[in-house]
Amino acid sequence: MNILYIVPYTPTPIRVRPYQLIRSLAQLGHQVTLATVWESPKERQTLDQLRQEGVEIIAAPLAKTRRIWNCLRAIPTTLPLQAIFCDSPRLRHLIDQVLLSPTHSFDIIQVEHLRGVRYGAWLKELMPARQIHKRTPIVWDSVDCITYLFEQAAQYSGSLSRRLIMRLELGRTRHYEGRMVNHFDRVLVTSEADKKALQELAGTTAPISVLSNGVDLEHFCPSESLRQPDTVVFSGKMSYHANVTAAIYLATRVMPLVWDEKPGIRLVIAGSQPAPAIQQLAKSDPGRIVATGYLSDMKLPLQEASVSAAPLLYGAGIQNKVLEAMACATPVVATSRAVAALGVQSGKDCIVADKPEAFAHALLHLLSDGVMRRRIGAAGRCYVEKHHDWRQIATHLETIYTSVIHESPST
Numbered sequence: 001m002n003i004l005y006i007v008p009y010t011p012t013p014i015r016v017r018p019y020q021l022i023r024s025l026a027q028l029g030h031q032v033t034l035a036t037v038w039e040s041p042k043e044r045q046t047l048d049q050l051r052q053e054g055v056e057i058i059a060a061p062l063a064k065t066r067r068i069w070n071c072l073r074a075i076p077t078t079l080p081l082q083a084i085f086c087d088s089p090r091l092r093h094l095i096d097q098v099l100l101s102p103t104h105s106f107d108i109i110q111v112e113h114l115r116g117v118r119y120g121a122w123l124k125e126l127m128p129a130r131q132i133h134k135r136t137p138i139v140w141d142s143v144d145c146i147t148y149l150f151e152q153a154a155q156y157s158g159s160l161s162r163r164l165i166m167r168l169e170l171g172r173t174r175h176y177e178g179r180m181v182n183h184f185d186r187v188l189v190t191s192e193a194d195k196k197a198l199q200e201l202a203g204t205t206a207p208i209s210v211l212s213n214g215v216d217l218e219h220f221c222p223s224e225s226l227r228q229p230d231t232v233v234f235s236g237k238m239s240y241h242a243n244v245t246a247a248i249y250l251a252t253r254v255m256p257l258v259w260d261e262k263p264g265i266r267l268v269i270a271g272s273q274p275a276p277a278i279q280q281l282a283k284s285d286p287g288r289i290v291a292t293g294y295l296s297d298m299k300l301p302l303q304e305a306s307v308s309a310a311p312l313l314y315g316a317g318i319q320n321k322v323l324e325a326m327a328c329a330t331p332v333v334a335t336s337r338a339v340a341a342l343g344v345q346s347g348k349d350c351i352v353a354d355k356p357e358a359f360a361h362a363l364l365h366l367l368s369d370g371v372m373r374r375r376i377g378a379a380g381r382c383y384v385e386k387h388h389d390w391r392q393i394a395t396h397l398e399t400i401y402t403s404v405i406h407e408s409p410s411t
Contacts, residue, residue, distance in 0.1 A: 001401060004109040006095070007036045008086035008116035010043035010059075011050070014237065014272070014298075016320055017143060017190075017213055018112050019046075024394030026054045033104070035095050035119075037062035037088050058098055060090035080172040082146055086115045092122060099127065108401050110139045114146045114173075117180050124183065137185035137408040139401070141211070144190060144316035147174045148197035149242075152314030158245040158277075174201060181206045186404045188397075190317040191341030197316075209400050212341075213318040214390035220327035222381060223303040230265045232258075232363060233305035233330070235298060235321045238291070239273035242315045249356075250311045251281045251289060257360035259288075262367065266290065270301040302328040306373065307366045310334035311359060317341060323388050326350070326380030331373050333362045342387075349383045350376060 003025060011019035011034070026032050033056040038044050044059075051057050067085055074084045098104050111120035120138050127136065150173055154166035178201030181187055187208045189195050195208045234250055236243040247269050258265055266287075269278055272294040282291040292301065302308060308325035310332055318341045325332050332350040339352060346352035351366070353359040366373050 001107040001398075001405075002031045002033075002105060003401070004033050004035065004095075004098070004104075004106045005112075006110065006116055006119045007034065007112040008119070010036055010038045010046055012043065012046045013216075016216075017141075019050075020214060020216065020390045021394055021397060022050065022055055023053055024390050025397070027391075028394060028398060030398075032056065033058065033098065033106075035059070035091060035098070037086060037091055039063075058091075058094045060088050060094055062086060062088050062091075078172055078175065080114070080146075080169055080176050082114045082169070082173065083118055083176055087118060092119065095119070095123070096126070099123075099130070106136050107405060108137055108139060110141055112141050113143050114177060114180075117142075121180070121183060135408060137404045139186045139188060139404060140180065140184040141188040142177075142181075142194070142198060143188075145177065145194040145197035145201070146316075147177050147201055148194060149314070149316040152316075153241060156245065156314040157241055158248050159241065162241050178202050181208070185408060186400065188400070193340060194316055211397055211400065212388065212393060213320060213323065214388045214393040215320070215323040215327045215384050217327055217385060217389055220299050220302065220324045222329035222377070224329075226300070226303045227306065228304045229306060230262065230367060231268060231305045232265060232307050232309050232367075233268045233270055233301050233325075234309045234311070235270045235302060235324070237273065238269060238271040238278050239275055242312060243271070244275045244277060245314070246310075246312045247278050248281070249313060250309055253356040254309075254311060254359045254363070255289075257356060258363050258367075261364055265363075265367065268292065268301055268305065270295060270298065298324065299328060302330050305330055307363055308332045309359075309363065310338040312338040322350070323384055326377075326384045329374075329377035329381040331366050331376040332380060333359060333366065335359070342383075344380075344383060348376070349379045 005022055007018045022032055035058045038059050039062055047057050047059055070084045070087050071081050074081050120140050150166045150170045154163050157163045181198050181202035188211045190213055195210055255267055268290045270292045274291045278291050282289045302325050308330045310322050312335055315337055319338050322332055334350055335354050336352055344350050351362040353362045
């Protein structure tokens with residue numbers, strides 16, 4: 001297949017879903033053209049690496065001033081900020097040129113996330129008007145239902161300002177997301193909960209398929225020689241509001257109960273751009289709470305940790321932090337929300353605990369029982385090998401593409 005894949009941010013090993021799907025589709029022999037924006041030299045380097053793997057790249061810079069202008073433009077409209085934040089007239093121009101080129105004939109087009117959906121809506125109008133690719137089906141990978149996420153954030157976020165922003169954006173997002181669901185030939189999400197939420201917004205049985213997330217099983221792998229005793233890790237992008245709320249909850253509600261019994265346990269909060277509240281936690285208890293900041297490779301803190309904690313109080317989709325820890329055979333203690341999209345069994349593949357006391361008890365149990373740590377870690381690794389190999393996920397996407405193309409009216 002010849003695939004045009006539009007992503008409103010540079011696919012990177014951190015923005016793992018588009019990055020791995022694009023690479024995997026290319027490895028399966030498909031011709032993938034990635035249309036995206038970049039914001040830094042590091043992101044341009046990632047695009048060069050994808051180009052070396054056989055992906056055709058068309059990319060435009062997205063300056064901070066442009067993002068600010070996009071948000072200002074949205075204020076007097078009914079558009080949610082998420083939908084316009086990454087808008088780039090330059091990228092639309094480049095996509096237009098590619099579509100007009102006689103050397104490109106796409107079998108399918110995919111757009112990523114609510115931040116990218118306007119590119120898809122624009123193409124739905126542009127292609128018939130230009131008499132080009134007018135029957136090419138367009139797939140929208142919503143990834144998560146953002147309305148579903150915002151509803152939870154408005155209630156559970158630890159930041160008052162964040163709760164207010166979510167409530168202000170919620171009405172716009174709910175209306176826009178529900179309208180977009182019926183706009184495309186197929187919609188993708190990462191979990192059944194997100195599918196149900198989108199269908200309720202759309203008010204119809206819209207064509208929505210669940211496409212799970214995977215994990216790079218070769219990169220995220222066990223390394224028992226690196227294990228450090230008495231270490232709990234919480235991983236992820238630490239500027240993301242759900243992670244900030246979870247980190248504060250872990251450090252202030254759960255770990256004090258652990259430290260009452262084992263004062264020497266270290267908490268490592270591993271991830272880039274730690275919010276001021278997380279930096280303050282590390283300063284308040286230096287040595288015992290560590291905020292790593294940016295790491296070039298997230299597997300190392302997962303391989304080093306005795307236990308991985310995923311105490312999310314709200315969220316949508318699949319939590320990659322859980323999959324990556326399991327792939328490293330690091331036993332996971334998680335809230336129900338963190339594993340809601342997975343088919344794991346508590347006590348076998350991980351331990352699920354929702355109250356601070358139960359979460360602390362589970363951490364203490366694992367920290368004190370090496371046999372149990374190894375058993376649950378090994379079971380977690382087997383689980384992701386069976387259900388979350390990116391090659392399997394990409395093959396499933398390939399099947400969805402074939403179905404959508406066959407269902408699309410012929411020219």
